[in-house]
Amino acid sequence: MAVIELEDIEKQYVVRTRAGLFRRERQIVQAVSAVNLQVNKGEMVAYVGPNGAGKSSTIKMITGILQPDGGRIQVLGMEPMRQRVQLTRKLGVVFGTRSQLWIDLPLQDSFALLRHLYRVEETRFKRNLDELVDRLDLSTFLDRPVRQLSLGQRMRGELAAAFLHDPDLVVLDEPTVGLDVVAKYAVRSFLADINREYGTTVLLTTHDLDDVEQLCERLVIIDEGRVVLDGSLGDFKARFGFERIVVVDLEAAVEPLEIDGVDVVERNGPRQHLRFDRRERSATDVLAAVAAQHSIRDVSIAEPTIEELIHRFYLE
């Protein structure tokens, strides 16, 4: 069953810029063009793309708070814009940069209010809350005012708040932004567990490749308002992730290394960033070539970030 169905969705913004004291210029920004997307029940989909690609706009249209200029949307069998309030009962939403918690009150006060807001039956609410407190490890700060929580703690609180009413669909807009490695791990494993155990459909946007890697089978890439790829992360990397970067720290700062099939993309004192295609050369092979010319102090190998891959992908 399709939980989200987008057909040829379009969105333009009219931006007025000042062009002189009294003159204003009207400019049209095409934020989303002809987006088609179908997400089925139980799927966990990463919606990624560079800044300004149209991710948040798409999410706003899916959740019924932004009117598309064209196309058809169905979410959980409803028309989001027309049935917004009805839809919110089955929807959980998390923003990395916004909060639905009462900042001056203890965390548990916000939770208790959600029971009344979503009219969750008392025993079920208690069961859900206990489970969420346990999974997200909230017990130590449940009675602390939200404003005193660290970002990671608050984010765990936000997640719990979004899941308390057993939503059928959860939409997360950059839920891991600004979190440290430990907090990111907590968020990811929570989402993965819930999705696996309850079959909750999850759509998330992120700029963190690790989120995608650890969470989502399916990757949808949007750039300049268009879906440019819809498939698995594995496919994507197999098709476009040929590139490797080796960072070498040499004994001394030297001229850019000259090795066949290798580009020096960055040079910083004794440190050089070498780029090559892993289909043509292996990393050991490249290192051996460097070692033949200079002595190496340290080495690291980097995979390109998703942002770089997308950029590359789009340029091709």
Added chain:
Amino acid sequence: MTPRLFIEVARRSFRRSSTYRLATASALFTNTVFGFLRASVLLFLANGGDLRGMSESDLVTFAFLSQGFIAVVGIFNSGPLTLGTAIKSGDVVIDLYRPAGLQQWYLAQWVGDAGFQVLARGVLPLLAGALVYELTWPDLLILPTFALSLVLASLLGFALRFLVALSGFWVFDVRGVDAIVTLISGLFAGLVLPLNLFPPALEDVARGLPFSGMIQLPIEIFLGTRSGLETVWALVFQMGWLAALLAVGFGLLRVATRRLVVQGG
């Protein structure tokens, strides 16, 4: 929104307001000091006699009681009604993802906060004034009517500030709108001067505007300067404006959320 949810939201808002102790204390102090200032200005104007039908104790009572109204009816700011800034920052999306009407949601918060403000900042300026001046105390029988009028005054304040907040959907500068409304409502509610001290033509205008229902009318009920019929009229007047302003707010909210553009990603 169910009554239960309304109460739960109001309770939390009450509790939240009660956590701002220092702000409340300093505002209370300011309100009281200004009570004394305004009382002495009015006494100076009265020059030892009555002033347009108000005795000295009426004037002084007006000064202190109206200082207690400021926070309850939201003359100077929108209190917990943060919708205007939420619209500007895009945080309004959080409000829109709630299965509850936005107007009721903020109204419940307003009511909870007003309840706190009555206790924290409503009574003390009056008691402080009573230590120094002779005040006009109401007939106990009129107190329930005064209480009703006070509730209506606070709700009127909400209805008005809700419109200000909604302007954020169309106007770039909500703070400007907010400042203008603060100025106008302070003047026409009777905070600067009781309306009966206005030039007669201006008083007539002021008495037709909703602001008069926020301070002037409830205080007249308190002071007992209105006859029975006039009191009923005052309540009807407050209710009429309240219904009208709430309805306009509701309508505008619908228009806004239908063709909404939420700021920020």
